[in-house]
Amino acid sequence: MTEKIISDDGSFHTEDEAVDLSATTAEGWLALAFFWVLGATVLYQFITRYVFNDSAAWTEEIARYELIAVVFIGAAIGVAKNNHIQVDFFYRHMPAKMGRVMSTVTDVLRIGFYGAAVFMTIQMMEKIGNQTRMTIVDLPMNIVYGLCLLGFAAMLVRSLQVALIHYRRGYSVLERPESTMEDR
Template identity: 80%
Template sequence: MSDKIISDDGEFHTEDEEFDLSTTTPEAWLALAFFWLLGLTVFYQFITRYVFNDSAAWTEEIARYQLIAVVFIGAAIGVVKNNHIQVDFFYRHMPARLGRLMSGFVDLVRIAFFAAAVVMTVQMMLKIGNQTRITVVDLPMNIVYALCLLGFAVMLLRSVQVAVIHYRRGYSVLERPDATMQDR
């Protein structure tokens, strides 16, 4: 097929790209599930408020907690893809050896940050225990914090995996911005 979308006879021609879900990580599926739950909850809230004129009180708070789950678990997707915010300007102008050292330092700081977040989340959960409850449903608030903990723990695991990949191949995307995590 040619690169032309509209042929000489004026017809529209495209081909769908092959879509492969086999590389989708478990945390991505979990984040998608929470996203759909969030969507259904907000839809239910909309229906009860604007169609039945009797808003379900629980939906706003539960939707907030579902959004927290989407954010914290979904953030692990960015870690595994190594799509965090980066400034590669300096890496282009510094010596390669210094760039490699700085890149390794960034990997270690990221690992330390997520490890600290895991520890502090566990400490907070232990401190509040099951006494703090969710307002509209009688469940412990630690359920919400457990989702945050799960997100941080997966981000920690994935950041270690990313650091190992960087170490084995000898460079990171900071040093070579055109590289992806699939380049090995």
């Protein structure tokens, strides 16, 4: 029997579940912090533009860079949970051993991609140095690229952890789409 939300007398009954933030990763908290700073920046932009009719020019550029930080650092959350877009159709129709090999190749390619992204971001930061500046705010662009580097590095670490989990348990989400990273 399912629990009734509306009782026989027409009253609405529901209980909130306890909130557990213990599983929130460091990059999750950092992405949340950047998100709130982005929200405050956009609110400041809104107030200066529509209330005071004197828009703060720096807010649009800084908000763009804060959004970049949210995306790159937040992408590591998706890597940690292993819930980025994937096609598991073929894995359902191929032999189990072949699926295992293909899944392992996918993990290795993912690690290689994030490793290459970290390496190339470092190279780019070294080439441009602190000479290239932001358009309106007089700060080096390497601050923005450093946030991208942080995101790529976090994705690399998380992809290594995910690959290790897949290796230890003997299957990945590609092979068994009904499983999650919490099924350890």
